[in-house]
Amino acid sequence: MILLDYHNVIIKNTLETRFKKEKVEPVDMTVADFDGVTYHISTPESKSVILISLGWACTQELFAHGAQEVLKREYGNMLLDTPEHGYDVTLSIDTEQVPTEVEDRDEFIRKVSLLKRNMLAAPFERAFAEQEQCEKEEKTEINSELMAVHYRKEEAIYVKSNFDRITVIFSTTFKDETDKIFGKVFLQEFVDARRRVPALQNAPQVLCSIREPPMELRHLNLKDSDDVSYVTFVLFPSHFARGDVREETISRIQIFRDYLHYHIKCSKAYMHTRMRARVRDFLKVLNRAKPEIQNAEKKTARTYKALIPVITQILLNCRSSPFKKPADFCLFTPLHPMSTLKQLLKHKPQITLALLKPDICANAALPPKIRQAIEAKNLEIVEERNVLWTEQQAGEFYAEHQGKFFYHRLCGYMTSGPFKAMILASPNAIKDWRALIGPTHPVR
Template sequence: MLLLQYHNLLIQSILTDRFSGDSLPTAIDQVISDFDNVTFHISTPESRTKIQISLAIKCFPDLARYGANEVLAREYGEYAISPPEPGYDFSMVVDVEKLPESAEEREQLVDKIALLKRNALAAPFERAFAQFDTLAAEAAKNALDLSVPEDSGSEVMAVHYRDEESIYIRAAHDRVTVIFSTVFREETDRVFGKVFLQEFVDARRRAIQNAPQVLYSNKEAPLEIRRAPGFKPSEDVGYVTFVLFPRHLLPARRENCISHIQIFRDYFHYHIKCSKAYMHSRMRYRVAEFLKVLNRAKPEVAEKERKTATGRRFGPR
């Protein structure tokens, strides 16, 4: 299966070309759309050597509540500008004439800017992981059994990143639970989704036993989010739950875990659409093959008898 990239390829391509210094500076004014109602604007409003990159994301108020401004300031502090470009939630300016000297540092800067959306969405996950560290330390101090679930009373962080879909994140002393609500418009999407998610479960049982636990429920919401802020039950919504255990939350694995899990919804629906397209192509191919068989099965028209000039008949008998 194809694994979607965490960074924006178009931003990476544009900045790599401009940071290389192989061409003269030119004016830029380009709007780029990304997954999850995210829009970027790359422009040169002041001069051709100063590139401004702006981010607009529908759920930014939710992300700001969980520390997105602090995360973005940590990652892009020297380049961030305030206030941001009108109509956008975050803006930064990079002066091409003041770039790092080494090519490796320039490449790292391009990669960091291309991960702007990923870093903004990482804020609630980082907050949940920090809460997990605190709760786990308290549980160890109080000699609690880490294998026994406990209602820690921690907040359920809700990120409403689409009109009818949200991500819910909740930390406990022994795990971090991430729940995606996803809308299936068609019954066939529900069937394909169930097949995909069952494969996640079976793969964990067969070979990847260290993978997070995956649960799926249709129409009935998990207990963890029924009292979450802004939660609205609906029969058209399915819920995918990831349970991250301490082995997934090690410091060396956290960044990779955040990158993988926040792209799950796009990965999930992308493969559902690809599966439907493949099924349709196979059905069209089969129909074409059946038509060929039917055409070959048509009886040949018998040749009519012919007459000579004298009236004699000849032909098939």
């Protein structure tokens, strides 16, 4: 499992790109972040001055817990006394005063992108300071305030200091039934992992309860529902020692809720992938389990003379076989009566009848490319004409295919418009024409 970034990636990438460009352009962006946070990045007055504003529903609660002092400490003169209209905090960045050294500039950009994190760090820093003061005075009791931050709708973070520990409580709501199941598994794993894994003995203690709030919150008027779960982290002095350890603890505990829901969604996606894979495997098993039909006729591409006209349909091989049926010649009557066609067979080495499908000859003319291909094969066009069939004529012509799955589609296709009918002649007319048009089976 991965850990989410503490900073806002869009702000970081936007500033990095802007500081690298020699020619800057005006910017006006609205960016959404976790927990309902909204950023506004703009250059309203000057291209060299960037305003980054933050709007958050719990800002006033954070200010009551010392967020204003934390922001002044971190951002100094960049923090405006009067924020942009519609937002709670605004930083003003003069690009001409940004550090020129790469490392210093990267650190500056990262600090700006941690605006939300630094605001939410205020109650934690206050609780740590209270615990240190109590420890310094060697008190065994502390009358500290329960700091509540309602950072999401129906969800909150509660921080309370004690003489030997800091208690952080998350109230989280699972509205989806599937999320409740996954969430319960995840939260129980947080509780059990510390007991099972020796390497986690120094990790903060984790407690979880569903519906029933922990002792520190029972005096509050909280929502009584099975949708609400409470996760308690108990931090000891070793977890918030001054320096990088303290900063890392604050950063990590802030993203717990996002971390939890992110991995619930990943788990659901993984389960869906597994289920789809299992269904595919079952379908393969079912397909292999189909019994073979005894004495069934096995058909191949050569079984059918032609199923659906791909480019053309060869219907008559005159010289090499007797006349197929009178319907084969109805295409050319009355221009050529039967006797005339019989005479034609005596003077031509071999002829074949070819049809070009309706969409090829939409303008009633033989396309030049097809005519050139016919001439390249030394095929002589003895006769050609445009034909428009009725459904009855098409049914009579393709009567041999009646009852097959393609019959109605074939008849409907050939009656959709006029098509070109031709008599072609050459010493090997049948073979040459078949080689020219390629396979007539729809699969091939």
